[in-house]
Amino acid sequence: MTTDSPPGRRRSEAGIQRYSVSELNRAIGALLERGFTPRFLLDATVTRPQLKKGHLWMTLGDGDSSIGAVAWASRLARLTYRPADGDGVTVVGSLNFWAARASLTVQILDIRPSLTTVLRRFERVRALLEPEGLFAAERKRPLPPYPRTVAVLTSAPSSALADMERTAAERWPLARLLVVAIPVQGEGERQICDRLEWLSARAEDLELEALILARGGGNREDLALFDGERLARCLARVPVPVVTGIGHEDDTTICDLVADHRAATPTGAVVALLPDRAAEALHLSQCRERLQQRVRWRLQMERQQLTAQRSHLVRLDPGILLARERERLRQQRQVLAALSPTRVLRRGFSLVRDEQGRIVRSAQGLNPGQLLRLQLADGAAEVHVAPGS
Known part of the structure; x- marks a missing residue:
């Protein structure tokens, strides 16, 4: 039985293929x-990462085995x-x-932290x-009640930003969102810091009242x-209060701990910072009603007090007081007249x-013969007590 050999492959007399080193390596490849x-996908631990001629070389291992890996410069960027x-x-x-060397390596297309x-x-x-106190509760600042200018640092364009802008327009259209695009994954820390420092230096000129740092969704690894x-x-x-809305509700990052207020999501950050115009309109209506009730109550109390003062002034009128005193004098004169001894005497006493x-x-x-003086209604008389009386 005969078989065809691949190009460059030689067959020995015993039917065992014969290779040169180059042929063997090419066949393995x-x-x-x-x-x-x-x-x-490969889960591993990195050891000895080294940058050589723009390429990143490293060893990937799991404790028992290891293999070399490389991220070529074109991919590394x-x-x-x-x-x-x-x-x-x-x-x-x-x-x-x-x-050429029968060397097997892993070519890195993407790499993420575990x-x-x-x-x-x-x-x-x-x-x-x-x-250092960066997470302390006492350094947390209150959020402004009605912010007019809010800086929003997030990926742009993105669905998270679209949701935030829509929510802001629905809740409080008076607020102006100053959108600053930032990287939200990977090696973007320096860029975010540059933008934060730029905003901090111009916060007063921009009339900035609050800042939102947001990133939607993703695994916890993506939020590193x-x-x-x-x-x-x-x-x-x-210099202004900071609200974070990073990832999901269960995700907590260092930025969340530093922020003045942490929201579960980017949209939640907008909800936490901006008032709800419908709720504010209702509150304003209730305040107006309470104010009107207070004014009505105050007017009623003042009217009652005015009526009482008018009644008091009427009672203090000199003519009325004089007539009242005249009547009282007349009544007292009648009482005196009724109680006068002369009147009693006129009745025969x-x-x-x-x-x-x-x-x-x-x-x-x-005693008999004692002199007594009688006071009568029309005069006086003297009498003696008769003997035997």
């Missing part, structure tokens, strides 16, 4: 190209993350076989900044940019006094 997936020694990563790669790496960095930065120490310090120096002028109220104690 062809086999890998045909038999291995052109793109794959588009990567948003540069791994450090010891970082856990997820690599999107393909196999690269160098036939969740463990992201959380480890988060804890490291938090432990560094927390003793917002865990940077430098970015946290820049954010803490912003008399007033009896002894020699000393004392009124005699009882027959007891009178």
Whole structure:
């Protein structure tokens, strides 16, 4: 039985293929190209990353095995993350076989930090900044009640920005959003800090009253940019209140801890900062009603007081007072007249006094022959007590 040999491949007498080194390496390369997936995900730990002639070389390992990897300069310029020694990563790669040396490496198409790496960095930065008071509650500033100019730092254009602008227009159209485009993933910390410093220096000229730092959705690994120490310090120096809306509700970044207020989402940041015009209109209507009620109540109280004062003035009128006193005098005169002894005497009674002028109220104690003086209605008379009386 005979078989055809591939070009360049020689067959020995025993039916075993014979290769040169170059032929063998080319055959291995062809086999890998045909038999291995052109793109794959690889979870690994980075060791010894080195930049050589614009290419980033590193070793990827998992504790038991390792393989070399490279991000070519053309690809490296588009990567948003540069791994450090010891970082856990997820690599999107393909196999690269160098036939001349039979060297197998992973060609890096994309690389992202693992969740463990992201959380480890988060804890490291938090432990560094927390003793400095950057997360302290007492440094949190209140949000302005009716902000007129708000800086919005986020990716532009993006669905997150579109949602924020729509929500702002619905809630409080008077607010002006000053949109500043920033990278929201990868190695963009320096660019964000530059924009924050620019805004901070011009906050007064721009009449800036608040700032929103936002990034929609994504995995926790995608939010690693917002865990940077430098970015946290820049954010803490912003002269106006800062609201963050980064990722999802369960995601907390270093920037969230530094901000004056943390919202769960970019749209939530707008809701937290801007008042709701419908609610404000209702509140204004209620305030107007309360004010009108207070004015009506005040007018009623003043009318009642005025009526009372008028009544008091009427009672103090001299003519009325004089007539009242005349009536009282007339009544007292009648009482005096009714109680006058003269009137009693006119009814047939008399007033009896002894020699000393004392009124005699009882027959007891009178002596026969004693002189008594009688006061009658029309005059006086003297009498003597008859013997035997």
